[in-house]
Amino acid sequence: MTALSAFPARLAWWRKRRGLSQFRLATAAACSQRHLSFLELGRTKPSREMVLRLSSALDMPLRQANELLLAAGYAPAWSEADLGAEALAPIRGALDHMLSQQEPFPAVVVDRRWNLLQANKGAVAMVEFLVGPLKPGAAINLADALVGPDVLKPHLTNWTEVVHYFVRSVEADAAVDGTAQTGALLQRLLRYPGVRAAMAQAAPSAGDGPVLPMLFQKGQTELRLFTTLATLGTPRDVTLQELRVESFFPMDDATRDVFCRWAPTSASRARSPRQ
Numbered sequence: 001m002t003a004l005s006a007f008p009a010r011l012a013w014w015r016k017r018r019g020l021s022q023f024r025l026a027t028a029a030a031c032s033q034r035h036l037s038f039l040e041l042g043r044t045k046p047s048r049e050m051v052l053r054l055s056s057a058l059d060m061p062l063r064q065a066n067e068l069l070l071a072a073g074y075a076p077a078w079s080e081a082d083l084g085a086e087a088l089a090p091i092r093g094a095l096d097h098m099l100s101q102q103e104p105f106p107a108v109v110v111d112r113r114w115n116l117l118q119a120n121k122g123a124v125a126m127v128e129f130l131v132g133p134l135k136p137g138a139a140i141n142l143a144d145a146l147v148g149p150d151v152l153k154p155h156l157t158n159w160t161e162v163v164h165y166f167v168r169s170v171e172a173d174a175a176v177d178g179t180a181q182t183g184a185l186l187q188r189l190l191r192y193p194g195v196r197a198a199m200a201q202a203a204p205s206a207g208d209g210p211v212l213p214m215l216f217q218k219g220q221t222e223l224r225l226f227t228t229l230a231t232l233g234t235p236r237d238v239t240l241q242e243l244r245v246e247s248f249f250p251m252d253d254a255t256r257d258v259f260c261r262w263a264p265t266s267a268s269r270a271r272s273p274r275q
Contacts, residue, residue: 063238065077
């Protein structure tokens with residue numbers, strides 16, 4: 001599609017996806033409803049400033065805002081640097097610091113679709129205890145590892161409750177970014193055995209505790225953990241906006257003691273913790 005035909009369709013698609021009328025979007029973007037109507041009909045070409053105002057009013061992720069600019073015939077406004085780029089050295093330093101400070105408890109860095117980018121020693125120790133040694137350099141998707149039948153599921157005793165919550169979060173991501181890739185991830189997760197049945201169950205109630213724990217068990221070892229997710233504040237780069245840091249914390253002293261015992265072992269990826 002040419003820019004003149006792609007932009008109107010893309011703009012209308014995003015407006016409807018956000019559940020906004022032309023009047024509400026026009027008000028949020030500080031333009032008239034008539035002007036917005038002409039933009040969606042392709043009768044008026046938007047200025048670069050107008051495209052940026054519309055993408056902001058639509059709360060579009062930076063990647064999708066760039067795509068809207070390209071559809072209107074303008075260059076992207078937001079960079080997309082490789083995480084290893086020199087310009088992102090301060091960010092890498094911050095991520096290293098966060099993961100190091102979380103030791104001996106697990107922490108990982110993932111992208112928007114849960115591809116593993118970085119893990120601390122505590123995370124490696126836990127995964128290798130549960131599923132065995134990791135292959136160096138192997139691509140790992142944490143969503144597949146959590147939801148699929150063969151990796152973490154055999155050891156996650158409350159798999160149904162965790163998957164119910166997790167897949168709902170992926171649904172929310174798919175609604176926000178509107179990409180085929182996140183939609184494909186969601187559909188892949190839904191095809192795994194037991195997932196649709198888990199989704200049909202009622203969500204865990206607040207009476208079961210203030211947070212939903214992840215309860216792992218292998219042999220006589222039990223791990224009770226809860227997680228937090230952190231993102232970078234005010235990112236101006238696509239890569240950085242899509243980064244997430246997930247940290248795992250013990251919910252009891254027994255779990256804390258297990259990770260503290262593993263700490264010396266986790267210093268070497270060549271060795272895995274034993275029961």
